[in-house]
Amino acid sequence: xxxxxxxxxxxxxxxxxxxxxxxxxxxxxxxxxxxxxxxxxxxxxxxxxxxxxxxxxxxxxxxxxxxxxxxxxxxxxxxxxxxxxxxxxxxxxxxxxxxxxxxxxxxxxxxxxxxxxxxxxxxxxxxxxxxxxxxxxxxxxxxxxxxxxxxxxxxxxxxxxxxxxxxxxxxxxxxxxxxxxxxxxxxxxxxxxxxxxx
Numbered sequence: 001x002x003x004x005x006x007x008x009x010x011x012x013x014x015x016x017x018x019x020x021x022x023x024x025x026x027x028x029x030x031x032x033x034x035x036x037x038x039x040x041x042x043x044x045x046x047x048x049x050x051x052x053x054x055x056x057x058x059x060x061x062x063x064x065x066x067x068x069x070x071x072x073x074x075x076x077x078x079x080x081x082x083x084x085x086x087x088x089x090x091x092x093x094x095x096x097x098x099x100x101x102x103x104x105x106x107x108x109x110x111x112x113x114x115x116x117x118x119x120x121x122x123x124x125x126x127x128x129x130x131x132x133x134x135x136x137x138x139x140x141x142x143x144x145x146x147x148x149x150x151x152x153x154x155x156x157x158x159x160x161x162x163x164x165x166x167x168x169x170x171x172x173x174x175x176x177x178x179x180x181x182x183x184x185x186x187x188x189x190x191x192x193x194x195x196x197x198x
Contacts, residue, residue: 003069007047011079014041015070018164019077026098026166031142038102038140038162045104045137048081048160055083055158063088063153067197071168078168080196082161084108088153092127092178093188094146097166102140106159109134109152110141113178124183125176135161148178169196 003011014037021033056062064084071078084106092113101108113127127148133141143149145166153159165172169189177188 011069034100035140042102042104053081053083055085075168075171078165080163084153084159090151092148092150094148096172096175097145099143100164102162103136104160107136111150113148125185
């Protein structure tokens, strides 16, 4: 996805500030500061309109399109814009790297889970719902690599979300997906990732 000059400049400035914030060890404090940086970028929603970043048409089999806005040459510091329509659901999963999600428009329900098992069985996990956070303009969410969440786009409108990751999604080959009914753990990238545009 080719950005126009203004989009490119805003994204580049935000990425440079995020890189400075995440140059050392990344904990929750650093991610809160990254979230603040993304709030600044999301404060100009008209700069990233649906006309440039369209969502899927309702009635099809796709509920989201992911646009790559930036990715470092070493495949770190990857910023995406997700354009979604109601019906988008993910199973609980982790990221394997830090992640920050901020809304330009619309709402994304995030269910946050904690593991109640000891992790000794790599094929099974017992999760407990710990929190529900509605990501919307002015209210984002941040995750460390082992944090687990699921995403739900509800309601009647489209949504646009910035997703910033410590590493490009396509490089995250050890992400885990969790089945709440069976407890089965699977590779999330292989089974559940959709392609990125751009």
